[in-house]
Amino acid sequence: MRVSTSSFYEQSRATIGVQQGNLLKVQTQLGTGSKILAPSDDPLGATRALAVSQAIALNTQYATSRGQATQTLTLEETTLQSVTSVLDNVRQSIVQAGNGTLSDADRASIATVLQSNLAQLQGLANADDGNGQFLFAGFKSGSPPFVSQADGSVTYAGDQGQRLLQVDVSRQLSSTDDGRSIFQSVQGGAGYVSASPDTNKGSVVFSQLSVTDRGDKNFGKDFAINFSSSPASYTVSTIATPSEVVTTATPFVPGQTINFGGVNIKLTGTPADGDSLNVKQAQNAGADIFSSIRDVITALNKPTEGLGAPAQANLLNALSTANRKVVNAADTVSTVRASVGSRLQELDALSVSGDSRTLANKSYLSSIQDLDYATAISEFYQRQTALQASQQTFVKIQNISLFNYL
Template identity: 25%
Template sequence: MKVSTSQFFKQAVDIIGQQHSDVAKQQARLGSGKQLVKPSDDASKAALIQRLKSGLTAQESYGAGLVRLTDRLSLEESAITSTENILLNIKDLALRAASQSMGPESRKIMAVEIGFLRDELMALANTRDFNGNYIFAGSMVSDAPYSQDTDGSIIYQGDDTVIEIMVSDQRKLELNSPGESVFRSLIRNGNDGLYSGDLTPGNEATLLTFPDSHKDFALRLAEFKAHLGKANAQARVEIEVETSGIDFSDTNQININGIDITGAPYTTTNDLITAINAQKDVTGAEAELSSTGTIIIKNIVGKEGNIITISDSDDVGVNPLALTNGSYSASQEDLAAQAQAQLNYDNYYSDLRSSGYSDEIDWDTFQGISNQAYDLSYSNDYLPGAPEAKRIGFFDVIGDLIESLELSDTNRIDRGIDEMDSLIQSTALQIADIGSRMNIADAQINIMDETVIRFKNLISSAEDLDYSTAVTELSSEMLALEAAQSSFARISQLSLFDYIR
C-alpha cells in the first residue's frame, strides 16, 4: 500500500481537527454548565428535557392557580363569616323583641338597628377582591351584584356562573361562589303545609267549630289525602286509541286483562266504549271519548297504577283497536310516588287513630274534608303542597323582620326568628363548603410542590453538567490533542533520504 505525502498530511490534519472539536465541545459544556450545548448533541435527550420542562411549566401554572384560589377562598370565607356574625346579632335582637315585656317603641328602635345591620350585610355581599372585581357576582365581576331598588328592596344583579380552574391534569376546583349560593333565599310556607283548597260550605262551617288542634289535624290529614289524589292521578295508566284505526267489521273480540269484551263486531265508537265499560268492574279498566275524538282506555278509580293488558280473543296478534297486543303500565317513578303517598297518608291516619284525641275527633267530618281534598287534587283543581308557599330572598327576609318590628307584630317576629335560623344555617353550610375547598387546595399545593421538586430533579439529572467528570474528560481530550500535535511534528520531519545516508 502506498501512502503519499499529501494523504499523510490530510489524515493528520483530520485527526488534529477532530481533537480540537472535542476539546471545544468540552469547553463549551463547561462554560454553559449543561450536558447539551445544542439539541443536535443528543436529539433524544434534548426531546426528553423539553418534555420535562413542559411538564414543569404546567405544574407551576397549576401552582399559580392554586395560590389564586386560596387567596380568593380566604377572602370569601372572611366575608361570609362576618355575614354569619351579623345574622346572629340580628337574631339576638329579634329574640329580645319577641319578649312580651318589649313595647312597640323599643321594637321600632331595634328595627332601625337591624336596618343598619342589613346595610352592612349588603356591603359584605358587594365585597371586591384585590383586582377590584366583585367576588359574589358570578361572571359579572365589573358591576356590584347587589343594589337597592326604588322601593327599598335589595336585588341581585349578578348571575349564577361558577368559574372553575384546573389544579391538576385531571382535577378542577370552583374558584367563586355566586351571590345567590351564599346569600340564599328560602321557602316561606304560608300555611305550614296544611290543606288550603276549597271546602264545601258544610265542611267549612263545621271546621270553624273545631278546636285549633283538631282543625290542624283535619287539614293535615286532608293534605296527605290530596297528595295521594295527585299521585294516583299521575300513576293512572291511559291508552289512547285513534278511532280511524278501529276495525268495526272484525268479529275478533277485544280482551282486556284476560276478559273478552263481547259484542264484536262493534258497530260504532259508542258501542265499543259501552261494551268496554260494561266489564270495567271485572277488568279494572274503562273507556271514554276524549275531546279530540280519540278513545281513552284507563284504570278505573281505585285501580290506578294497575297494568292494563290488551289482546284479542282469538289470540291472532291483532285486535280491533289496532293496538299492539301487550301490557301497558305506569312509570316506575310514578308508581313509587303513589306508594309513598299512600304510606304517608296511612301512617298519619293510623297515628291519629291511636292518639289520645281519637275519641274526641269528628271522624265523619275529617273523612269528608279528606275526600274532598282527594277529589280536587285528583282532577287537578287543587295543587297539594301549600299553594301559599313562595320563595323569599335573603335580604327580603330581613326586610320583613324590620317591618314586623315596626308594626310590633309578634307573630311575624316569631316567624322572622325561625327564618333567621334558616339563613344562619345556610351561611354555616357555605362556610363549611369553602373550608372543604380550601383543604383540598392546600392538599393539592403540597402534592404540587412535591411534583415540581421531582420535575426539577429529573431536569437537572438530564440537563446539568457533572463538572468533575467534565473536567477530567477535558483534560483527557487536551492531552490527546497535544499528543497528536507532537507526533505529527516529529513524523512530518522524517524523510527517506535520512535512511539512504
C-alpha cells in the same frame, strides 16, 4: 511515501480542529451543567427531557391556579364568616324585639340597628377580591351583584355562573359561589315557614311548626289556614291550583295544636272572621334574606301601643317568621362555608401531590440531562492534553528540514 506540504498542513489543521471542537464541547457542558447541548447529542434523551420539562411547566401552571383559588376561597370564607356574625346579630335583635315590655320607641331603635345590619350585609355580599372582581357575582364579576332599588329593595344583578380553575390534570374547581345561592336561597331540608298577613284583625299567634309525619300524602305542600269567627273555626287547604281541602271546618280552641299534612302548629289568641295563616315550604316562602330583614324592620316601625291584641299578634307573628328565615339563611351560609372549607382542603391535598410530582419530574430530568462533573472534568483534561499534543507535534514536524542535516 512522500507527503506533500499542503497535505501535511491540511491534516494537521483538521486534527487540531477536531481536538479543539471536542475540548470546546466539554467546556460548554461544564459551563451549562448539561450533557445534552443539542438534540443530536442524545436524540432519545433530548425527547424525554423535552416531555419532562413540559410536564414540569404544566405542573407549575396548576400550582399557580391552586394558589389563586386558595387566595379567593380564603377571602370568601372570611367574608362568609362575617356574614354569619351579622346574621347572628340580626337574630339576637329579633329575639330582643319580642320582649313584651318594649315600647314603640324601643322597637324603633332595634329597627335602626337592623337597618345598619342590612347595610353591612349588603356590603359583605358585594365584597371583591381587591382587584375589582366581585366574589359573589358569578360571571358578571365586574360590577356589584346586589343593587339597591328606589323602594329600598335589593336585587341580584349577577348570574349563577361558576368561575372554574384547572387546578390539576383532571380537576377543575370552582373558586367562587354566586350570591343568589347564598343570600337568596335556602337548603332543600329547610322545612316550613309560617307567616300571617298584617291585615289580620284577630289576635291569633302561631308558634314554631313541627314535623310529625313525613310520609303523609300532603307533606311537602304549601298550606293556608283560614279562620271563621261565628263560630270560631278553621279550615286547612293547599295553596295550589286547584286547591285541595286538607282539614274541613273544625272548631278552634285557643292554645290548641292543630295537625295537617304531616305537621302541627300551636295557635293561641282569638281569630277574626277572614283571618288566615300561611304555612309554606321555605323555598316558597321568600328566601331573600335582604327582603326578610326589610320586612321585620317595617314591622318594628309600626306602632302597637294602644292598638290592642291584634297589632301585638301581627308583630309577634312577623318576628317569628323573620326569625325562621334568618335561621334558614344562616344554615345556607354555613353549608356554603363547609363547601369552601372542603375545596380548600382539596387544594391542600392537590398541592402536596403536585409538589411530589414536580420533585419526581425534576429528579428524572436531572438523570437525563444533568452533567457528571467528575467524568466531564476528567474528559476535559484528556481533551486538553490531546490538543496540546497535536499542537506540539505539528510544530516539531513543521520545523523538520534537510538543511538541518547537511
